[in-house]
Amino acid sequence: MSKMNLNRRSFLRATALAGGGMMLGLYPKVAALAQPGRGAAPALAPNAFISIASNGIVTITAKNPETGQSARNMLPMMIAEELDVEWKDIKIVRADLDAKYGSQFSGGSTATPGNWEPMRQIGGAARHMLIAAAAQTWGVPEAECSTASGRVFHKASNRSLGYGELASKAATMPVPDLKSLKLKDPKDYKIIGKTTIGAETKDVVLGKPIFGIDVTVPGMLYATFQKCPVYGGKAVSANLDAIKAMKGVKHAFIVEGQPITGNFMTSDPGLEPGIAIVADSWWAAQSAREKLEVKWDEGKWATQNSVDIAKKADEISKQPAARTLRKDGDVEAVYKSGAKVVEGAYIYPFISHAPLEPQNCTAHFQDGKMEIWATSQTPQNGRGMVSRILGIPENNITIHLVRGGGGFGRRLNNDYMCEAAWISKTVGAPVKLLWTREDDMQHDYFRPGGFQYLKGAVDSNGKLVAWQDHFVGYGDGERFTASGNIDGGEFPARFVPNFLMQSSVMPLGLKTGALRAPRSNVYAWVFQSFIDELAHAAGKDPVQFRLDLLSSGTPGGMNAERMIGVVKLVAEKSGWGQRKLPKGTAMGIGFHFSHQGYFAQVAEVTVLANKKIKVNKVWSAGDIGSQIINPGAAENQTQGAVVDGMSELLQEISLKNGRVVQSNYHQHPMLKMSQTPPIEVHFIKSNNSPTGLGEPALPPILPAVCNAIFTATGERIRTLPITKQGFSFA
């Protein structure tokens, strides 16, 4: 991730407000936008507005989409801190999609690292201009002025002016050179590092209509969209006349969509084929849909089955790998040297995002212009796709960013936006498209499943000396399916002298995409479970084995010292090796580095009769830099990540005759309250710039639980979901 530099990438501009007051905006220099780092996360172009009304009310525009990570609090907190105002005097407003805000994106745990410096600089610049305005008013040097709680003070003459009184004049002051702008010493922080309550928490508890599904537009119709149950299939004909005759139905028509070709999917295909039913209520549209009789052309994937895919992967694993991604030393020589060799095949399924709010979108096409209300995490991409598919210039498309009922990566794609826009344009009326849960679960961009064939060796001193992984995934040639990629740098590369990472791919007729902590959410389970196998083979304590491993690396990428710090902290907090546990109860550990965050987690697990698992407690230790900006939200996110990760141990999406078998939460479960353990959350505040946390806090819990199960039972979980081996949560 590149570090933001406000001077090089953007410029500040101050404007006087009509009726008094000032507005400070940060304008990106367009050429400096989007510089993708490793993984799927483009750099954010930070941009926000502060406006200070003459009555002193400070309004901060939160530019990013909100799907529950509290970005709508955090970005304004950074500004408010340096502006030196009281949090209670801040009003947060939501931005629509607009070029003046630069990139508006939610994903990749990028909001903190991408905004930490520029957001504070914006606040600091505004404060500086308010001081300049006060100094000029009083005819005193700026250096004699100070600020506190939204006022500028001149202590020597016992004078003060509120920001509101100064705002109009401040708007005429020169914007300071941001390089020489002095920001606060962190020890003086009054807002950063203190918990603030969510900007929309009150609306949530009042049941206010703030989500995408709640949008209402005058004259609005309601739509459902039936896609072929087989990916890539399309409707040949349907009983549309009968459907149109049903009560409340206004329109029913086939949407051709875009043809889907190729051996796998690399990105959002946009508008898929299907059948739209538009009615005067959603219930009428959905009731009509249940009477739909369709002749499908199921296309090329109708014979695809999960069991066949698994057999094929097994066959591939016995052949030489298609590609070698990294080779250090000589693993084969180690295996022949008399070292202790361990092998294991790790198999994991596709899983669905299943955000609680099913995909929906409201669109209104009128007079050549499209207005859209969407919960998208990538509204800019969505607007581009709608423009392309419908032939509407981007500047004729308005997008309102509505709160999403969970994202987890699902709303990075904009299929529902394309569908709603197409339907509205076709019927010439505002339309709210709403998917059912079954639509959402069966037409997701799934977390790719995969197969990893591992082999490793420990020497007579118990040191890890060889690591080999044949990754069998999906793709074509050298290309992997979306979020199903792997590379030679995966841990423990650089920490083992003999290391071999290879890959092979199979074609896939299913959409895949990023799920919270993409790749990491299951690779951590593979790598940290197999490290555990090797630790036991070496006869070493799993924590000590990891600390030894982390101490043996060569520089580059992950900072081993920071990881050692969180492993030691979580071991200490959990009392690792210090407590006598009853038979059937054990602790397991996992760590993982992703999205610039360092996390280690320990789970204490009791295995009851019939392989029922009770997770008694979880300890989490993270290092995401020098500040935990909003501690209450950070704790909530971390605990949620642990719950989410535990749920993933239970989930599976499988294919039969090209169709997704699972349709609703009874077949793709989530953890329940009674299954949720107490979760202790700890952070190390290290001397590093703050980074994000929504994603890196998730991966370690999966191996931590499975490693504890092994210690408790002697049974190693090498296949997910854990139910495949007969385990379940009590």
Next chain:
Amino acid sequence: MIKLKVNGVTRQHDGDPDMPLLWYLRDELDLKGAKFGCGMGLCGACTVHLNGKPVRSCSTPVSAAANAQVTTIEGLSTDGTHPVQVAWQELDVPQCGYCQAGQIMSACALLAKNPKPNDADIDTAMNGNLCRCGTYLRVRAAIHKAAELTASNATKPATKPAAKSASGAGANLLPRNGGKK
């Protein structure tokens, strides 16, 4: 024709009696608080009270509410002063917030019949309400808090500070052990 009372207001429905109560509330009465999550009574996001009992409105036909009293989250208070809403705000329970109306309605129904529930009581009453963001520890702590607020409102002057949340420690809003008792 079906007559019912929703948040104290008499309503009548002349349409499809089999339509789920959820869609009647959301799309005909414009009460958007109850949410659509699964359509099968599996997630609890649509929970409302029918004669004081929590029901999944996505799989309850309007006809089942004939001559009954329906309460939605909009009927708890208009200003967030219901003790459960207060507790939810103080502990900043939500992440995405989508499930929370259902969580709150289930919590209110529990507290109405059991003013001082223990963890096991809470888990039993709340297990049908899924939270995709995993805020269960805060939901549980907020229910304890709401119980304390209600008790102290009933017996103490309003100036008494709210009782401490379930189990003390923790630099933030929640105890480190997530409110386990």
